[in-house]
Each structure stands twice: as structure tokens, then as C-alpha cells.
Amino acid sequence: MRGPHGVGVDNIDVKAATRRGIPVCFAPGANTESVAEHAILLMLAVGKRTSYLDREVRKGRWWDLRTLQFLELKGMSLGLMGLGRIGSRVAELALAFGMEVYGYDPYVSPEEMKRRGVTPADRDEVLRSCDIISLHLPCSLRAIGSWGQGVRGDEERGYPHQYGTGGLVDEEALYGALKSGKLFGAGLDVTDPEPLPRRIPSTSWTM
Numbered sequence: 245m246r247g248p249h250g251v252g253v254d255n256i257d258v259k260a261a262t263r264r265g266i267p268v269c270f271a272p273g274a275n276t277e278s279v280a281e282h283a284i285l286l287m288l289a290v291g292k293r294t295s296y297l298d299r300e301v302r303k304g305r306w307w308d309l310r311t312l313q314f315l316e317l318k319g320m321s322l323g324l325m326g327l328g329r330i331g332s333r334v335a336e337l338a339l340a341f342g343m344e345v346y347g348y349d350p351y352v353s354p355e356e357m358k359r360r361g362v363t364p365a366d367r368d369e370v371l372r373s374c375d376i377i378s379l380h381l382p383c384s385l386r387a388i389g390s391w392g393q394g395v396r397g398d399e400e401r402g403y404p405h406q407y408g409t410g411g412l413v414d415e416e417a418l419y420g421a422l423k424s425g426k427l428f429g430a431g432l433d434v435t436d437p438e439p440l441p442r443r444i445p446s447t448s449w450t451m
Contacts, residue, residue: 253268253270256268272329276329276330276333277333279330280330280333280334280336280337281337282433283330283334283337283378283380284334284337284338284341286431286432286433287317287322287376287378287431288317289431290315290428290429290430290431291314291315291316291317291428291429292314292315293312293314293429296312297312313428315428317338317341317342317343318341318342318343319342319343319344320343320344320375320376321343321344321345321346321373321374321375321376322334322335322338322343322344322345322346322374322375322376322377322378323346323347323348323365323370323371323373323374323376323377323378324345324346324347324348324349324362324370324378324380325348325349325367325370325377325378325379325380325381326348326349326379326380326381327347327348327349327352327357327360327362327380328349328380330380331347331349331378331380332360334378334380335347335360335361335362336360336361339361344363345361345362345363346362346363346364346365346369346370346373346374347360347362347363347364347365347370348364348365348366348367348369348370379412379413381412413432415435415436415440418430
């Protein structure tokens with residue numbers, strides 16, 4: 245038997261396992277709380293520039309830190325792409341922070357979203373209007389191909405997150421948007437490929 249610690253089986257060759265008579269299982273709900281908390285952690289880490297500040301303080305650099313821009317989650321709009329177990333839990337935690345939560349998921353009805361405190365929105369509306377985007381989608385659904393215009397990029401506020409599976413974001417386009425200043429930052433717990441190519445330094449975002 246072969247099975248991951250979680251829901252995704254994209255790192256398992258299911259067809260090959262089937263040919264060999266090897267059962268493939270998964271564990272829905274096993275890591276929901278952990279991943280949802282990690283999503284909020286990355287939002288805070290990017291908004292407060294935690295990794296950058298840590299590096300600067302370790303280098304003995306204190307004088308320029310007061311010039312940095314920081315973000316508060318309260319009052320910001322969070323766009324959730326995917327409202328399964330994890331996305332729904334992220335919504336619950338985000339609401340506790342005082343965020344406005346919008347959701348896109350073709351498999352969840354608008355009525356159910358509203359019941360969870362989430363404002364239903366289509367894909368383009370989420371990408372165009374929200375301060376923060378949090379991706380909770382299977383790898384087969386490529387959510388974002390280009391960050392050319394940024395998430396709320398006109399205000400240099402927004403930033404995306406990616407959890408669970410790589411390949412949802414075009415990292416080259418994301419790096420370009422970060423380098424140009426169209427995005428405030430990015431928090432990723434996975435990339436495709438891993439590790440990132442040298443031309444895309446991981447110091448550009450929180451990981």
C-alpha cells in the first residue's frame with residue numbers, strides 16, 4: 245500500500261501502482277489544521293517582513309529598518325482559491341483576524357460560502373480585487389499563469405501564497421512581478437521545480 249500524509253497524490257504514480265495491484269490511499273483531514281495555520285503564518289511573515297528582518301538583525305543592521313513598509317492583516321481582503329477543508333479553515337482563521345474573505349471554488353455553492361462567512365467571487369474578481377491571494381487547489385488546476393498586473397499591484401500591496409502542490413503559479417512571472425515592485429511579496433511552501441533555479445533567488449519571498 246502507498247499513501248501520503250494528506251490528500252494530494254500527485255507525487256505518486258497512481259497508474260503504475262494500479263498496474264502492479266498496489267492500493268493508493270490518502271488521509272483527508274489529517275493535516276488540515278497544520279496547513280491552515282501555516283497559511284496564516286506565511287501571511288504574517290510576508291506582511292511583517294519577518295525573514296528579511298531576521299537576516300538584517302543577524303548582520304547587525306538596525307538603522308534602516310524603520311523605513312520599511314509593513315502590512316496588517318486586519319481590514320485586508322483575502323481571496324481564497326479553493327474552499328475545501330483547508331481553504332475553509334483558513335477562511336475561519338482569517339475572519340478572526342478581521343479580514344474580508346472572498347472565495348472562488350466551482351464545487352462550493354454561493355450559499356455554502358456565505359454560510360462560512362465568505363463572499364462568493366469569480367476567479368478574475370479574486371485575482372483583480374483582493375489584497376492577498378491564497379491558493380488551495382489541486383495541481384491539475386493551474387490557477388495563475390502570469391502576475392504581470394499583480395494582485396492589487398497598482399497599490400503594491402498584494403501578495404500570493406501557494407500551499408500543498410507546486411505548479412499552480414508561474415514562478416518566473418511571479419519573480420518578475422516581485423522584482424518590478426508590482427507585488428509586495430510572496431509566501432510559498434512549495435515550488436516547481438524544487439529547489440528553485442539560481443536565476444530565481446528564494447530570498448525574493450518567504451518560504
